[in-house]
Structure formats: C-alpha cells, structure tokens
Amino acid sequence: MERVVVIGTGQGGFQLAASLRQEGFTGRITLIGEEPGLPYQRPPLSKDYLKDGNDARLLLRPPDFYEQQRIEIIGSTRVTGIDRTTMEVETGDGARIAYDHLVLATGSRNRIPPIAGLDRPEVLALRTLSDARVLRDRVEHMRRVVVIGGGFIGLEFAAVARARGIEVAIVEGADRLMGRAVAPMTSRHFLDVHRGWGSSVHLGQFAEAVTDAEGSLAVRLRNGSEVSGDTIVLAAGVIANDAIAKEAGLATDDGIVVDDLLRSSDPNISALGDCCRFVEPVSGLVARLESVQAATDHARTIAARLVGQPKPYAAVPWFWSNQGDRKLQIAGYAPDADDWHVAEADGKLTVFCFAGDRLASVETVGNAGAHMAARRIFANAGRVPRKLLETADYDLNAVMAAA
Ligand SMILES: Cc1cc2nc3c(=O)[nH]c(=O)nc-3n(C[C@H](O)[C@H](O)[C@H](O)COP(=O)(O)OP(=O)(O)OC[C@H]3O[C@@H](n4cnc5c(N)ncnc54)[C@H](O)[C@@H]3O)c2cc1C
Structure with a gap:
C-alpha cells in the first residue's frame, strides 16, 4: 500500500498517522482537515483553556513531529466527495487526491436544536479551538450565562464560569443531568454539586426561544418561564459527520457503520472515532462513542491492520469529565x-x-x-x-x- 489518506485532522486522524509510523508504515500519509493548523486536543477547550488560553499546550505534537514522521497535513481544506471507483477524494477547491486506503476521521458537529433566535451573536457554541477562543474572550466580560444542555461540555463550562463568579443557569430538557451517559445517582451527585456552587439548574425544561429582555437576552422555557443572561452557551450534544460517507454510498446509521476491524462497507475505507458506529466489544452493543479513548484506540486498531497485523477491536471504553x-x-x-x-x-x-x-x-x-x-x-x-x-x-x- 502506497498512500493512506485521512479525512480529519482531529484526535483520531492524528493518532492514525502516528500509529502507522510507529507500526513501521513507510508509504505516504496525507491528512486533510477543514480546520486550520496542526492537530490539537479538544478536552481542554471546555476546561483549562478557558482559564489559561494557552494554545501551544493544546497541540498533540509540536510542528517538527510531522516533518520528521513524513506526515503531510493539508489544513483549511474540506473534503467534499469520495469517488470510490477511481479511489480519490475531492476537496472544496476542486483538487482530487488519490488513495490506496482512506480513513474517515471526520468527528462530529454540534447539534443545533430547533430554538428560535439562536442566530444571535450572543449565542455561542463550543467544538473547535476557534469557538473556544471566542468563548474565552467573552468569559472575560460575562456576567450572566445561560447554558442550554446539561451534558458533559455544558457542565464543564458551567463549572469554569461559576468559578469566575459568573451567574450560571443550566437548562436541560431531560429530568436529570448527563442523562444519556451516567447513572441516576451520578446525575444526582452532580446536580447537588452544581447547585452547591451556585448555579441554577432547570431540569425537564426545553429551551424554546432566545428573545430580547431589558438590555440582555432571555431563554424562554417550555413551561413559559424565562431565564436571562448576557450570553447563551449552546451545548446540546453532537451529531456524527457521516454525510460524505453516505453520499459515497457507504452504510451509515447515525454514524458510519464499521465492522470489528473498523472497516466500512467498502474494504478500502475505514472509519474511526466520533463519526463511526461500531460494536463495543465489552458489552457487545452497537455504539457511537464521543471520547478520546475511542478515537485513539480505533486508530491503533486500523493502523495495525494496514500494516498487515489485523486484530479485532477489543479496547475497554473509558471516559473522563472534569467539572470544577x-x-x-x-x-x-x-x-x-x-x-x-x-x-x-x-x-x-x-x-x-x-x-x-x-x-x-x-x-x-x-x-x-x-x-x-x-x-x-x-x-x-x-x-x-x-x-x-x-x-x-x-x-x-x-x-x-x-x-
Ligand atoms: C469541548 C470538548 C470537550 C471534550 N472533553 C472530553 C473529555 O473530557 N474526555 C473525552 O474523552 N472526550 C472529550 N471530548 C470528545 C473528544 O474530543 C472527541 O471524542 C474526539 O476529539 C474525537 O476525535 P475524532 O478524531 O473522532 O474527531 P475530531 O477530533 O472532532 O476531529 C474531526 C475533524 O474532522 C474534520 N472534518 C470533518 N469533516 C471534514 C471534511 N469533510 N473534510 C475535512 N475535514 C473534516 C473536523 O473539522 C475535525 O477537525 C470533548 C470534546 C469537546 C468538543
């Protein structure tokens, strides 16, 4: 195999390239990503980065790593299509890049719920470094923030904001925090913790609209009440970036469907991380996980296969969330x-x-x-x-x- 092309320069795309070299792959490795710059880690964006703003600490490897390892990075470039017949990807600027094996590491994007008024400039989301820079600048002047979504990222941000003395209201549609991911007792524990820090938490309340309210904004809840803030942080979950796979005719089902070797329905294309749906080996359940662990371990499994040492994916899932x-x-x-x-x-x-x-x-x-x-x-x-x-x-x- 001469050339591996990876779409996505995030956690999993980076790991795939690094693991391929570790495994002794000598061919060409090309990473194409729509974000500018070098691969960086996202977890600090909702935690320490909001406090220290240290860009350099986010980088997964320093710039010379990519040169030494002969890993080519094409940044600020969106892949718009995959031609499986000619085995080429097409980029937004019309270039065509050939692959012998293609890895889809396209991650996920923020889910935008149907809430009126989300197009206001005071409504911010958090997924990329560029989002985090905007939010960090904003945190300096924030006095009251409404966080829509009581999942990991919303709660991590809420903890940082409260620690800075910002008034925080958390609005969650479900009847408990982090309800999709943790036990009811863990939800309860964190409800007490966040309330103890002084945040107001509105459970079982869907946000319906963002409107003007006497010099600030108000989030109208389904029960008719309003929560006001000068900034709204939208943290309502993510959806898999699987559109280009679907358009190319690959099997998708809220994520790119892969087998236990992380192969898509086309054996020349693999998928990993947030964008793929795989069989989680410990439970045997089909899952789509949004975690550093999954992206990293998927990448290692694919790299081993591409150098001729295929082993079924067997990693134990694990995750962390730092809230204050x-x-x-x-x-x-x-x-x-x-x-x-x-x-x-x-x-x-x-x-x-x-x-x-x-x-x-x-x-x-x-x-x-x-x-x-x-x-x-x-x-x-x-x-x-x-x-x-x-x-x-x-x-x-x-x-x-x-x-
Ligand atoms: C704020 C925040 C905090 C987090 N905290 C934690 C944590 O504490 N613990 C934890 O385990 N996980 C955490 N995560 C989740 C973790 O970062 C992700 O699960 C991980 O980054 C997934 O890696 P990935 O490679 O699948 O996707 P990503 O790292 O998201 O990379 C995907 C990349 O693909 C690019 N891309 C997409 N489509 C295209 C295209 N068509 N063409 C070119 N490029 C494309 C995207 O722009 C992106 O750069 C956090 C995520 C966020 C956003």
Missing part, C-alpha cells in the same frame, strides 16, 4: 443499565452499573484507583458477572484477584 474540582471517570459502557450499587466514602463516589446479571460500567468521582481497577477488570475478564462483585463485597481489588 470534581473528576468523573467512567469505565465500561452501560446504556442498558437497569440496576445500580452505590458506594460512597471519604468524599469518593463509586457507582456500579449493572445490565441484567453483568457489570456494565463503573462510574467514579474522585476515585481514580477504582476507575483504573475497573478498567483492568474489564480488560482481563470482559464479561464480569454481578455475583463476583457481590461475593467480593464490591471491593474491586478482590474482584481483580478473582476475575
């Missing part, structure tokens, strides 16, 4: 959890999430040791019966020894 001084960590994947066991001691929270008779995930707050133990248990044992936890009295070290 609270570090939430999740090991495993539990959209189907139906029962929970909570252990709380010394300011550390551990929630064991069960799906039927198996352990599906472990959520921890301020308990990195338990998080790492849970990851090791999933990695070693795969399926962990609930009985094992009960017998070990929920002591993860004992479970590890027995698993």
Whole structure:
C-alpha cells in the first residue's frame, strides 16, 4: 500500500498517522482537515483553556513531529466527495487526491436544536479551538450565562464560569443531568454539586426561544418561564459527520457503520472515532462513542491492520469529565443499565452499573484507583458477572484477584 489518506485532522486522524509510523508504515500519509493548523486536543477547550488560553499546550505534537514522521497535513481544506471507483477524494477547491486506503476521521458537529433566535451573536457554541477562543474572550466580560444542555461540555463550562463568579443557569430538557451517559445517582451527585456552587439548574425544561429582555437576552422555557443572561452557551450534544460517507454510498446509521476491524462497507475505507458506529466489544452493543479513548484506540486498531497485523477491536471504553474540582471517570459502557450499587466514602463516589446479571460500567468521582481497577477488570475478564462483585463485597481489588 502506497498512500493512506485521512479525512480529519482531529484526535483520531492524528493518532492514525502516528500509529502507522510507529507500526513501521513507510508509504505516504496525507491528512486533510477543514480546520486550520496542526492537530490539537479538544478536552481542554471546555476546561483549562478557558482559564489559561494557552494554545501551544493544546497541540498533540509540536510542528517538527510531522516533518520528521513524513506526515503531510493539508489544513483549511474540506473534503467534499469520495469517488470510490477511481479511489480519490475531492476537496472544496476542486483538487482530487488519490488513495490506496482512506480513513474517515471526520468527528462530529454540534447539534443545533430547533430554538428560535439562536442566530444571535450572543449565542455561542463550543467544538473547535476557534469557538473556544471566542468563548474565552467573552468569559472575560460575562456576567450572566445561560447554558442550554446539561451534558458533559455544558457542565464543564458551567463549572469554569461559576468559578469566575459568573451567574450560571443550566437548562436541560431531560429530568436529570448527563442523562444519556451516567447513572441516576451520578446525575444526582452532580446536580447537588452544581447547585452547591451556585448555579441554577432547570431540569425537564426545553429551551424554546432566545428573545430580547431589558438590555440582555432571555431563554424562554417550555413551561413559559424565562431565564436571562448576557450570553447563551449552546451545548446540546453532537451529531456524527457521516454525510460524505453516505453520499459515497457507504452504510451509515447515525454514524458510519464499521465492522470489528473498523472497516466500512467498502474494504478500502475505514472509519474511526466520533463519526463511526461500531460494536463495543465489552458489552457487545452497537455504539457511537464521543471520547478520546475511542478515537485513539480505533486508530491503533486500523493502523495495525494496514500494516498487515489485523486484530479485532477489543479496547475497554473509558471516559473522563472534569467539572470544577470534581473528576468523573467512567469505565465500561452501560446504556442498558437497569440496576445500580452505590458506594460512597471519604468524599469518593463509586457507582456500579449493572445490565441484567453483568457489570456494565463503573462510574467514579474522585476515585481514580477504582476507575483504573475497573478498567483492568474489564480488560482481563470482559464479561464480569454481578455475583463476583457481590461475593467480593464490591471491593474491586478482590474482584481483580478473582476475575
Ligand atoms: C469541548 C470538548 C470537550 C471534550 N472533553 C472530553 C473529555 O473530557 N474526555 C473525552 O474523552 N472526550 C472529550 N471530548 C470528545 C473528544 O474530543 C472527541 O471524542 C474526539 O476529539 C474525537 O476525535 P475524532 O478524531 O473522532 O474527531 P475530531 O477530533 O472532532 O476531529 C474531526 C475533524 O474532522 C474534520 N472534518 C470533518 N469533516 C471534514 C471534511 N469533510 N473534510 C475535512 N475535514 C473534516 C473536523 O473539522 C475535525 O477537525 C470533548 C470534546 C469537546 C468538543
């Protein structure tokens, strides 16, 4: 194979290129991305970057890395189409670039809910470094902010804003925070934490419109009440960037469908990270995960296959979210959890999430040791019966020894 072309210069695109070189690939590697500049990490954008504004610290590698590793980056360039017959991609400026293997690492974009008035300049979103720069400048002058969306990114931003003394209102349509991703007890914990920091949290309230209100803005909620602010931060989830794959005739289903080797329905095209739908190996469930872990481990799996060492994707999912001084960590994947066991001691929270008779995930707050133990248990044992936890009295070290 002579040339690997990657669409997307984000977390997964970068890792694919780096892993290919680590695995000894000597052919040409070309990354094409619509964002300007070098690959950077997004997680700090809703956390430390809003405090320190340090661009250099975001870079995944310094500029000379790409030269040394012969990784070609074509930035500020959008890929508009894939010609699977000629095996070429077409860019916005009309150029055609040939590939022997194509990797789709197009990530996701912010979901824009149908709320009237979102086109106002005071409504900001957070996905890219360019978004974060605008938000960071704005934070300097913000007095009251309304955050639409009580998911990870909205809550991380809310924590930063509160710590700066900004009045914060969080509006969430579901009846609990981070409801798609964590156990009810973890939602409850963070509801108390955010309220304790002084944020007002409006649960079960969909935002319907952004309107003018006496020198500032108001977000009208479905129940008719209004929450005012000088800035609105929209953090209502993301959707997969799978349109070019779909147009090229690849199988998609809210994400590019891939097999256990991360191959799309065309064997010459792989997909990874936020934009792909894959079988999560621990639960066996089909998933689309938005995490650094998934993008990175997908990339490693694809790189190994491209150098002739195919191994089915087997990584344990894990995730973190820093909200103020609270570090939430999740090991495993539990959209189907139906029962929970909570252990709380010394300011550390551990929630064991069960799906039927198996352990599906472990959520921890301020308990990195338990998080790492849970990851090791999933990695070693795969399926962990609930009985094992009960017998070990929920002591993860004992479970590890027995698993
Ligand atoms: C503010 C924020 C905070 C986060 N915090 C955490 C965290 O704490 N923990 C965690 O695990 N995860 C976190 N994430 C999620 C994590 O950053 C993503 O899951 C990860 O970046 C996914 O990597 P990716 O390569 O799939 O996509 P991305 O890193 O999003 O990269 C995709 C790239 O593809 C480009 N692209 C898309 N379409 C095209 C096209 N047609 N042509 C050219 N280029 C294209 C995009 O512009 C983008 O640059 C956070 C994300 C954000 C936005």
